[in-house]
């Protein structure tokens with residue numbers, strides 16, 4: 001999965017330090033990330049300092065992988081722009097090496113969060129970076145806001161040797177088969193999210209809800225929790241939530257569709273069922 005970057009180590013402890021040799025620098029323009037045209041990777045500190053006077057640039061510390069720190073630069077010097085290629089968030093789904101893809105999408109989530117929290121949501125005053133934590137603090141009213149992470153569930157509904165797969169119907173969503181998924185609501189334990197989402201999307205009751213594994217999914221600023229559960233009826237009849245889903249189909253274990261991206265928890269959960277491990 002996308003977060004499985006061993007032997008590399010992701011260190012998300014907030015220790016805001018200035019860039020140093022060997023570090024990587026992200027530049028952003030609206031929803032686009034600027035990568036080095038020469039390498040296809042984020043600009044290195046050496047590339048940046050060769051192209052622009054670093055003492056005129058402002059940086060925000062993001063995170064560390066191994067001994068390399070990753071930062072965002074707040075402005076784009078023309079000399080950087082001239083040596084850059086712009087990519088969208090989706091580029092990081094298949095970027096090589098994978099540990100850099102993970103860095104890219106994680107940095108993008110931080111970028112979009114910082115970008116949307118430049119002002120206090122309570123009083124409207126410009127917010128400041130907290131000195132101790134990865135958070136934005138309002139110097140006027142004291143409002144402290146942490147990065148937004150939305151909890152969501154992915155649900156493998158099983159009935160003996162059969163697994164329920166779905167496909168979205170909305171324009172712009174993937175046409176690949178997937179598992180039932182949805183965001184947790186305020187006040188709701190994840191087990192209830194599982195029951196509610198399955199009932200809403202396919203109209204079926206479930207039991208024996210068991211946690212499998214979690215995955216940070218920065219593409220939607222969410223934290224996914226994967227669960228398997230069993231159908232709590234002998235009637236497999238699916239009643240689709242048609243404004244969301246175009247298809248809900250039971251597949252025998254040996255007939256599950258192949259393919260899809262191996263960066264996702266969804267794919268791993270389907271494969272695990274195919275292999276008879278669930």
Ligand SMILES: [Zn+2]
Nearest residue numbers: 120123138141
């Ligand atoms: Zn405020």
